[in-house]
Amino acid sequence: MSQHPVSAPTHRLVPSPAGRLHVVEQGSGPLVLLVHGFPESWYSWRHQLPVLAAAGYRAVAVDVRGYGRSSRPAATDAYRMTELVADNVAVVHALGERTAVVVGHDWGSNVAATSALLRPDVFRAVGMLSVPYAPPGGPRPSTVFASMGGDEEFYVSYFQEPGRAEAEIEPDVRGWLAGFYTALSGDTEPAADAPDPHFVTPGGTLRDRFPAHRLPGWLSEADLDVYAGEFERTGLTGALARYRNMDRDWEDLSGHEGAPVTQPSLFVGGALDASTTWMADAIDAFPVTLPALGGLHILDGCGHWLQQERPAETNRILTDWLEGLPGPAC
Template structure:
């Protein structure tokens, strides 16, 4: 039976939205909510929080939807399990199911960015009865394949270490980040933004030489235009409080996910779908073949868009365009 949401309070960072904390099996999930109508569940990526959807919440509410942005477990005000394996994909899908039930709903459109895109895709894959439409931002849908992920990432790195491999050992990335969380976030956000991302042919922060750190290759200088000092304060305060171990544990489950989801080898997503990528985002350029395969792997694809000049933080960098694309797609996929 649906569980009632706990008491809400107005958000001080996203005007018009309210904070709620709802019970899901195993813990509690914090969310921001705005509007009434069909439910649209918004799932952030790394290293973000529900705040990353601050531009979408009012736009979707104005378009006639109940927009709900969650803090994924391990982030923000949501619960922070201790075991690494508690962050496997099936658990995150379970949290999303729990949120829908806790809000008294039976179905939802689900939209995700970065790791949230993968969570959203798996929500639609594992529970198509509940998640009836799926929007994927920055990271395209790639079906399960026979290669173990950590083996694939080791090959990508070559003589250097790919960042996903770098994140695998608990405590290693934390030792780099913890002394200056806000500064690390600023460098990471800037390095993946359109206009401030390192130009092609230069050393990438996604590859770590032996004995170095990711931050050694971050872009230095002014913040990108989409990120104000106040925005960075919000993110910095959240991660100063929680640390990034919960967020990093998502990466430490890629092999568990591969084992858990083996039964879905080659599975296609048939729900009405949307993909939006940034032309300057490595997730787009490295996965161009995956995007090209969407005609086969994502047969329910309604529309696909690559935004010129845009980096990784797509719904924050190009809020107006993303809002327009989301609402047009939702009116088709979830009228």
């Protein structure tokens, strides 16, 4: 694989149905759109942008609507999955391209997969990190989450009530983020026999179970300052709105129940990441749901933030997979 000269990343605002989206771009060549998850920003792809650029790609990391410097619509239903897919399409077109490979992490994985499902004319391949593809359908999400945890409450249900998680997080954004990142990192997550940080006790908060006074190896104080600075400025409501649309998504996508993603695909998960291990059945179904899967990688000892926890390994997997894809149509 030849190396290409890499210029500094450029920041720009592009029009979208949200209003404007902030994107960070590096390199030239076939477009690779990078979509972050919760609670992150374009910055979570900082290790991938220069490597993909050097490999001959136009790497573009987006601040999803509600995050960072992108627009933050006021209406909760403005954050439904179909709107985020429309944003991805708008970015591709605003950059003067017809097609792209889309790669997402965490919620970004769901957004990337749904983008490929709904707009195969635009997204010619899809990479998913941490959260495996599960086709639309099944029981209503809020019903499923409400049944989890017994006397405790699953974090998704906790996030779904407007204002509730904000009241926990926003008085100390930096401290909360530090605890959340630490709790889900392979090198610092609680022991297997410790209380699960994905659940809330009655009357409690999520941070009650976060490890305190430490950061994972991948996260410097300066990195934490970047994330905290963005959320201190924007608040958390736009980011949390993603969780508050899961039933709407279920309804919006009901016409695609059980549908596979047929484009070339990739999945990378962390062996210690609950997002991967809890969805083992979805991974087992990949021969049916991702018939063109070109790579399945589970990284030993890795937690949820895998492109930051294991940047070199993730970069190698991504560039090898991208190199094997058919070229974009002219």
